[in-house]
Amino acid sequence: MDEGKPAGPVAKWWSRPATAGPGAPTAPAPPAAEVPGMTGAEEPVVPGAASPPEAAGPVTSGGGSSEPAIPGREGSQGPLGIESVEGSEGVDGFGRERSKPLHDPDPYGTPPYGGPGPWAPAPPVQMPTPAHGTHVPPHFDAPPQPQPHTQQSQQPSHPHPQPPLQQQYPPSQWLQYDPWSAVPSQPLVYSDAAPRKKRRRGGLFAGALVIALLAGGIGGGVGAYIERNNGITGGVRLPQADKAPRDRAPDTVAGIAASALPSVVTFHVSGGSAKGTGTGFVLDNSGHILTNNHVVEPAGASGTISITFSSGETAKATLVGKDSGYDLAVVKVAGVLGMKPLPLGNSDNVRVGDPVVAIGAPFDLQNTVTAGIISAKQRPITAGGEKGDGSDVSYVDALQTDAPINPGNSGGPLVDGQARVIGINSAIRGPDSGSGLEGGQGGSIGLGFAIPINQAKRVAEELINTGRATHPVIGVSLDMKFTGDGAQVGAKGADATPSVTPDGPGAKAGIKPGDVITKVDGERVHSGEELIVKIRSRRPGEQLELTLRRGGKEQKVTLRLGSAGDS
Numbered sequence: 001m002d003e004g005k006p007a008g009p010v011a012k013w014w015s016r017p018a019t020a021g022p023g024a025p026t027a028p029a030p031p032a033a034e035v036p037g038m039t040g041a042e043e044p045v046v047p048g049a050a051s052p053p054e055a056a057g058p059v060t061s062g063g064g065s066s067e068p069a070i071p072g073r074e075g076s077q078g079p080l081g082i083e084s085v086e087g088s089e090g091v092d093g094f095g096r097e098r099s100k101p102l103h104d105p106d107p108y109g110t111p112p113y114g115g116p117g118p119w120a121p122a123p124p125v126q127m128p129t130p131a132h133g134t135h136v137p138p139h140f141d142a143p144p145q146p147q148p149h150t151q152q153s154q155q156p157s158h159p160h161p162q163p164p165l166q167q168q169y170p171p172s173q174w175l176q177y178d179p180w181s182a183v184p185s186q187p188l189v190y191s192d193a194a195p196r197k198k199r200r201r202g203g204l205f206a207g208a209l210v211i212a213l214l215a216g217g218i219g220g221g222v223g224a225y226i227e228r229n230n231g232i233t234g235g236v237r238l239p240q241a242d243k244a245p246r247d248r249a250p251d252t253v254a255g256i257a258a259s260a261l262p263s264v265v266t267f268h269v270s271g272g273s274a275k276g277t278g279t280g281f282v283l284d285n286s287g288h289i290l291t292n293n294h295v296v297e298p299a300g301a302s303g304t305i306s307i308t309f310s311s312g313e314t315a316k317a318t319l320v321g322k323d324s325g326y327d328l329a330v331v332k333v334a335g336v337l338g339m340k341p342l343p344l345g346n347s348d349n350v351r352v353g354d355p356v357v358a359i360g361a362p363f364d365l366q367n368t369v370t371a372g373i374i375s376a377k378q379r380p381i382t383a384g385g386e387k388g389d390g391s392d393v394s395y396v397d398a399l400q401t402d403a404p405i406n407p408g409n410s411g412g413p414l415v416d417g418q419a420r421v422i423g424i425n426s427a428i429r430g431p432d433s434g435s436g437l438e439g440g441q442g443g444s445i446g447l448g449f450a451i452p453i454n455q456a457k458r459v460a461e462e463l464i465n466t467g468r469a470t471h472p473v474i475g476v477s478l479d480m481k482f483t484g485d486g487a488q489v490g491a492k493g494a495d496a497t498p499s500v501t502p503d504g505p506g507a508k509a510g511i512k513p514g515d516v517i518t519k520v521d522g523e524r525v526h527s528g529e530e531l532i533v534k535i536r537s538r539r540p541g542e543q544l545e546l547t548l549r550r551g552g553k554e555q556k557v558t559l560r561l562g563s564a565g566d567s
Contacts, residue, residue, distance in 0.1 A: 251417050256357050257369045259419040261310045263342035264412060266361045267295050267317075271303020279360035279412030280307075280331070281342045281421065283460060287333045290460050291411030292426055293322045293394075294384070296329045307333050310367050321463030324384065325471055325536065327394040327426055328456055330463045342413060345420035347452035350374055350399060358403040358425055358448070360412030372403030372446075378523075380533035381449050383427050395529065397537040398449035399423045405448035414450045423450025455537055472540045472561040475504020476511055478528040486516040486549065487531035509559035511548070518554070519547035535561065 248254035260281075267278040278295030282288075289307065296319060299305050305317040315333040322329035333339075354374045362368050379400045384392040401414060405425050414423035429447035462469045477493035477500075489506075490499040491513050499513045500506050511517075518525060520534040521544060538544070540563035548555050 250419070253357055253369070253371045256415060256417065256419045257359070260342060260357070260359055260413065260415050261367055261369070262340045264310055264359045264367070265289060266308045266364075266366045267291060267411065268306040268308065269296055269299045269303060271299040274298035274300075274303075277361060277364045277408050278410045279408065279425070281359075281413045282339050283330070283464075284341050285339060287336060287339060288320065288460075288464055289317065289331050289333065290424065290456065291329055291331065292424065293324050293327045293329045295411045296322060296331065305331055307331070308366065309336070309339075321467040321469070323459055323463065323469035324392045325394060326455065326459045326469060327383065327396065327451065328424070328459045328463070328469070330460055342415075343420045344453055344457060345416050345418070345422040347399065347422050347454045350377065350416070350422055350452075352377060355417050356401055356403055356422070357415050357419075358401065358405055358409060358412065359415070360405070360409035360425060362404075362406035362408040364408055368409075370404040372401050372448075374399055375402045376400035378537075379449060380527075380530040381427055382529050382533075394426075395533045395536050396426065396449065396451050397455070397533045398427070399452055401448045401450060402446040403448060404444040404446070406444050409448075422453050424453070424456050425450050452537070458539060470540050470563045472535055472538050472542065473504075473564045474506045474509075474511075474535060474544075474546075474559060475501035475562055476506040478531065480528050482516075482528065484516065485526055486518040487525055487528040488516045489513050505559045505562045509546070509557040511546075511557065511559075512550070514550075516549040517546050518549055521545050522547075 248258065250256070250259065263282045265280050265282070267276070267280055269276040269278070274297075276295055276298040278291055280289045280291035280295070283290050296305060299319070305319065306314060307317045308314045313336065315336050317331040317333045320330040320332050352374050356372055356374055358370045358372070360368055377399055379398045381396050381398050383394045383396070399414070399422070401423075403414070405428050407428075409425045410427075412425045413421045414425055416422050425448060427449040428444055429449075430443070430445070459469045477490045477497075479488045479490040482488040489511060493499045493501075500511055517531055520531065523534070525531045525534060535544075538561055540561050543558060543560050545556055545558050548557060
């Protein structure tokens with residue numbers, strides 16, 4: 001029968017309801033729902049469906065809200081498969097062959113093949129469970145919950161009636177906690193508040209410690225960089241010691257030099273074609289200055305002698321007296337104020353190894369200070385003899401020192417540890433010139449010789465007082481060509497005179513020509529020069545004991561020294 005059939009084309013769709021659980025009501029399938037954004041060739045896929053992917057429209061509750069279908073969970077109905085496709089007959093939207101229903105569609109739209117039938121209920125929404133022990137504030141607003149719908153609540157007027165939920169969960173906690181809701185009105189707190197506070201305090205302390213260490217390291221590095229680079233913008237500055245007091249202990253070389261230098265002067269002598277440079281030192285407040293004879297010798301009778309003090313002040317000097325046998329001379333300056341005399345020591349107290357300081361102008365280098373020790377005593381040296389007649393020969397019972405002495409040091413003081421004069425620097429042993437009071441131009445090799453201050457003092461006093469120096473003598477002539485050990489008395493004297501001066505000190509003591517003098521006051525004598533040096537080191541009038549060898553036998557005699565003038 002075709003009467004009463006609706007006119008127009010019939011939608012080509014069909015539905016296959018899923019098997020419902022026991023007691024589940026049945027309802028006619030709803031018409032196909034239009035899904036926004038999909039064409040007739042597409043159909044949405046419901047995950048978890050047992051059948052091939054089929055279109056599923058949104059599940060709409062009676063109140064109009066939508067919830068997506070969720071795969072089945074324990075206690076829910078079986079899977080729901082819905083297809084709603086518009087397309088060619090016999091082929092679904094995926095190109096697969098359609099299974100035909102057992103019966104033709106009901107043209108009158110009566111159940112079970114016509115209108116919508118009962119829907120399988122959607123599984124309940126699985127809400128997240130809060131962590132164990134988490135406190136949920138009671139005043140949180142609960143999210144809207146889907147309301148169950150029964151068959152009686154469905155009205156024919158609704159196009160998509162919502163099937164009833166098969167399982168409800170107690171709303172004891174889910175109605176008060178929604179992790180996807182807006183920012184809660186009150187922050188969540190940990191239930192174990194006390195332990196968490198303790199760990200937080202420890203973390204804060206560790207963080208503060210790390211920050212302090214980092215700050216200290218950075219500050220130290222910046223400080224070191226600034227110190228090495230003299231500030232942030234300064235140039236390179238090398239480290240240097242702070243200023244120290246300029247004064248030194250009196251017994252140090254610096255202290256000795258500071259005390260002695262103001263009393264030391266430099267000589268510049270010229271006369272005719274000769275020139276010379278040397279050193280001297282102040283003897284008294286009257287302006288007397290002591291130096292070597294060979295220093296002032298170039299001036300002669302008409303030359304000039306200029307004195308330069310350590311302060312740089314200069315003055316003209318006049319000759320007071322000189323003696324070539326002792327190689328000493330005294331000059332005097334006038335009109336100079338503030339001169340400081342240099343104190344005199346005692347050369348008899350000197351011992352080998354005592355520290356000494358030599359002051360002078362080597363090679364005209366004024367105020368030069370060198371230091372050393374006394375390396376020997378009573379070194380018999382002779383110097384001079386350029387005239388050839390022996391009148392300029394000097395005999396010195398010298399102090400030997402290793403303090404560097406060079407040409408220009410002559411006449412300068414050799415001082416002890418208390419800045420007292422113990423000798424007059426007079427000669428050196430040069431590498432190319434032998435020994436001589438003027439030394440060798442080759443420089444010092446550590447062999448310097450000084451006239452003992454005891455001898456120089458006596459001579460200086462005589463030169464200042466009388467202008468002449470006296471020489472002690474024994475009244476005999478020596479054979480200077482004798483090669484044996486000791487000093488031999490010659491057979492004859494100069495110009496065929498007797499070798500033993502009649503009524504002289506030697507004659508009175510019983511000395512005869514040919515005797516060999518081997519000792520003076522018990523000290524060995526190895527040559528005629530040494531005997532003269534020993535005699536010159538004494539004062540006239542002193543008494544000596546001489547040891548003689550005569551005819552292979554030794555004997556001792558005593559004599560008193562005489563005096564002879566020598567200009």
